[in-house]
Amino acid sequence: MLNIVVCVSGGGTNLQAIIDGVAEGKIRNTKIVGVISNNTGAYALTRAENAGIPAFCVSPKNFGSREEFNNAFLNQLEALNPDLIVLAGFLVILPEKMIEVYRERIINIHPSLIPSFCGTGYFGLKVHEAALARGVKVTGATVHYVDEGTDTGRIIMQKAVEVLAGDTPEALQRRVMEQAEWVILPKAIDEIASSWE
Ligand code: GAR
Numbered sequence: 001m002l003n004i005v006v007c008v009s010g011g012g013t014n015l016q017a018i019i020d021g022v023a024e025g026k027i028r029n030t031k032i033v034g035v036i037s038n039n040t041g042a043y044a045l046t047r048a049e050n051a052g053i054p055a056f057c058v059s060p061k062n063f064g065s066r067e068e069f070n071n072a073f074l075n076q077l078e079a080l081n082p083d084l085i086v087l088a089g090f091l092v093i094l095p096e097k098m099i100e101v102y103r104e105r106i107i108n109i110h111p112s113l114i115p116s117f118c119g120t121g122y123f124g125l126k127v128h129e130a131a132l133a134r135g136v137k138v139t140g141a142t143v144h145y146v147d148e149g150t151d152t153g154r155i156i157m158q159k160a161v162e163v164l165a166g167d168t169p170e171a172l173q174r175r176v177m178e179q180a181e182w183v184i185l186p187k188a189i190d191e192i193a194s195s196w197e
Pocket residue numbers: 008009010011012013014015044088089090109110111122123124127177181
């Protein structure tokens with residue numbers, strides 16, 4: 001059984017796709033042992049509670065320094081003892097130690113086809129604004145391992161999505177979520193879990 005912790009900052013639709021995937025048997029051999037958010041108001045925490053999953057908030061606002069926050073966050077992770085950490089819209093710069101301790105055991109979903117529209121400053125709606133400004137006709141989403149860089153880790157899975165005439169950033173974001181993110185993130189977890197004892 002693959003024990004996963006999902007880290008979230010916002011609405012948590014990708015978290016919901018994982019919760020549903022486990023419930024429907026699309027993600028096999030996997031247990032969500034906890035959800036951690038840096039944001040007290042994240043609706044993702046409510047989604048976790050509704051599904052009976054232990055949910056925790058570790059907010060930088062409650063700590064005097066970044067180091068104290070990083071330590072509290074790492075302690076919370078360690079207490080949950082995950083095999084795999086899934087970043088599902090987690091908009092926090094990870095402590096370096098976390099990447100060392102959980103090397104090749106952290107995955108992230110990014111809302112573009114890496115290496116396009118990724119790296120520092122490319123998150124959430126900004127990614128889709130940039131894709132529309134560049135005029136690409138195809139975008140998509142990527143699941144990748146997390147290393148020291150921003151969106152530079154080994155790619156696990158990608159799915160392309162068409163950009164349509166008249167798209168707004170919000171419309172494109174929704175299509176990328178529906179057609180790519182909510183499909184490949186559960187699929188990637190299922191694949192990792194299938195090779196886990
Ligand atoms: C998702 O689109 C995810 O790909 C993106 O944030 C959104 C979170 O939505 N992540 C990044 O941009 C990371 N660089 P959600 O909270 O509804 O899953």
